[in-house]
Every structure is written in C-alpha cells, then in structure tokens.
Amino acid sequence: xxxxxxxxxxxxxxxxxxxxxxxxxxxxxxxxxxxxxxxxxxxxxxxxxxxxxxxxxxxxxxxxxxxxxxxxxxxxxxxxxxxxxxxxxxxxxxxxxxxxxxxxxxxxxxxxxxxxxxxxxxxxxxxxxxxxxxxxxxxxxxxxxxxxxxxxxxxxxxxxxxxxxxxxxxxxxxxxxxxxxxxxxxxxxxxxxxxxxx
Numbered sequence: 001x002x003x004x005x006x007x008x009x010x011x012x013x014x015x016x017x018x019x020x021x022x023x024x025x026x027x028x029x030x031x032x033x034x035x036x037x038x039x040x041x042x043x044x045x046x047x048x049x050x051x052x053x054x055x056x057x058x059x060x061x062x063x064x065x066x067x068x069x070x071x072x073x074x075x076x077x078x079x080x081x082x083x084x085x086x087x088x089x090x091x092x093x094x095x096x097x098x099x100x101x102x103x104x105x106x107x108x109x110x111x112x113x114x115x116x117x118x119x120x121x122x123x124x125x126x127x128x129x130x131x132x133x134x135x136x137x138x139x140x141x142x143x144x145x146x147x148x149x150x151x152x153x154x155x156x157x158x159x160x161x162x163x164x165x166x167x168x169x170x171x172x173x174x175x176x177x178x179x180x181x182x183x184x185x186x187x188x189x190x191x192x193x194x195x196x197x198x
Contacts, residue, residue, distance in 0.1 A: 005155065005156070006155040006159075007153070007154040007155075008151065008152075008153060009151075009153075009154055010148065010149050010150060010151055011104070011147060011149070011150040011152055012149070014106060014108050014111045014116065015072075015105055015107055015116060017103070017104055017147055017148055018065060018102070018103050018105075019099065019101075019102060019103070019144075020073075020096070020098050020099045020102070020103060021058065021065065021096040021097060021098065021099060022060070022099055023037075027054055027098065028054075028056060029054045029056060030056045033056050033057045034055065034094050035055065035056055035057065035058045035064075035094045036050060036053035036054070036055055036094065036095040036096075037053055037054050037095070037096055038067065038096070038097050039100075040075060040098070043073065043082075043084045044084075045084075045121075046171060047084060047085060047087060047089065048084060048086065048089075048090070050095075053095065058096060065096065065097075065103055066094060066095065067090060067095045067096060067103075068086065068090070069086055069087055069090060070086065070105070070106065070113040071103055071104065072084065072086070072103075072104040072105075072116060072120070073097050073101045073102070073103060073104075074101060074142075074147065075102075075142075076100050076102055076141065076142050076147075077141045077142065078100070081126065081129050081142060082120075082121050083118075083120035083121050084117065085113060085117040087114075102144065102147055104116070110154070110156075110157055112157065112160045114160075114164040115160035115161075116152065118163065119152055119153065120150065120152075124151065124153075125151065125152070128146075128149075128150050128151060129142055129147070129150065132146040132149070133146060
C-alpha cells in the first residue's frame with residue numbers, strides 16, 4: 001500500500017467529549033416509558049441492539065443529550081474499550097447513553113463519524129488508551145483527558161469513506177461466516193441424531 005497523506009490530530013481537536021446521562025443509582029425499567037438507555041451489554045462491534053435496551057423515564061432539570069446518528073459511544077471503564085457508532089437504525093427512538101459511556105460528537109466537516117469510530121478501535125488508538133488508562137486490579141478506567149488526547153490520523157474524506165466501506169464489508173463477511181458456521185454445526189448435529197435414531 002502506498003504511503004498515504006494524513007493529517008495528525010488529537011481527539012479533542014475534532015470531537016466534543018461529554019459524559020453519558022447522569023443516572024443516580026440503578027437504571028430501572030419503567031412500564032410504558034419511551035426512553036431507551038444504551039448500556040454496555042447492548043453494544044457490540046456491529047452497533048447497538050436497540051431491542052435489548054432498557055426503557056425508562058429520564059428525569060432531571062436539563063434536557064438530556066439525546067443520541068443521534070453520527071454519535072459515538074466510548075466506554076469509560078471496562079477491559080474492552082470499543083467505540084460504537086450510532087447509525088441510522090436509531091430511527092426516531094429517544095435514547096440516552098448510560099453514565100459509564102463517553103459521548104463523542106464530531107465537530108468538523110472533514111471527519112466522518114464512522115471513520116473516527118473505526119480509528120478508535122484500531123491498534124494505535126487502543127495502545128494509547130491501554131498505556132494511559134488507570135488500571136485497578138479488576139477493571140480499566142479511562143479518564144476524559146486521556147481519551148481527549150488520543151492521537152487520530154485524518155486522511156482526506158474520500159479515503160475515510162473508502163476505508164469505512166472496506167471495514168463494513170469485512171464486518172458483514174464475519175457475520176455471514178459466523179452464521180454459516182452455526183448452520184454447519186446444526187447440519188452435523190442433525191446427521192448425528194439421524195444416525196442415532198436409525
């Protein structure tokens with residue numbers, strides 16, 4: 001691959017970083033509530049599983065930071081620090097991030113949110129977080145200044161789009177392979193059962 005031109009920045013140059021919604025105590029499901037709360041267990045590399053999110057009432061004096069497409073959630077604690085992009089699948093859902101996430105909002109037109117999410121999950125950014133996170137014995141904590149200081153490389157927009165497209169295609173391929181392996185396993189189990197039944 002030929003050498004690419006890319007500008008160097010730190011995260012705080014290109015995105016605002018705010019804390020998730022300040023729930024006090026446990027997040028309890030409320031019947032008939034409209035607001036979805038994204039917690040760690042609702043996220044994976046393929047995004048947010050909106051169906052698994054707890055629905056609750058959001059109280060408080062100030063208007064919450066409602067999640068919108070292009071937002072990036074980043075866990076402040078935990079041993080897996082993977083950025084998750086909020087995409088169009090959120091639809092018209094009213095949703096907030098749980099307190100253990102940072103909410104990142106890209107502030108520049110020459111940065112694709114999907115690019116930033118992808119970059120944060122790559123080795124150079126992950127290494128920065130690994131080296132600068134406070135690790136207690138059990139769980140790693142990432143302070144806001146550490147996250148804001150994460151180095152980010154910024155190739156031109158068309159190049160960002162190209163790489164994101166490639167990453168998405170690879171992700172889909174992984175998911176297809178996973179499904180295929182499950183199906184193969186079911187076929188094998190079926191064959192074994194048939195043999196037993198004979």
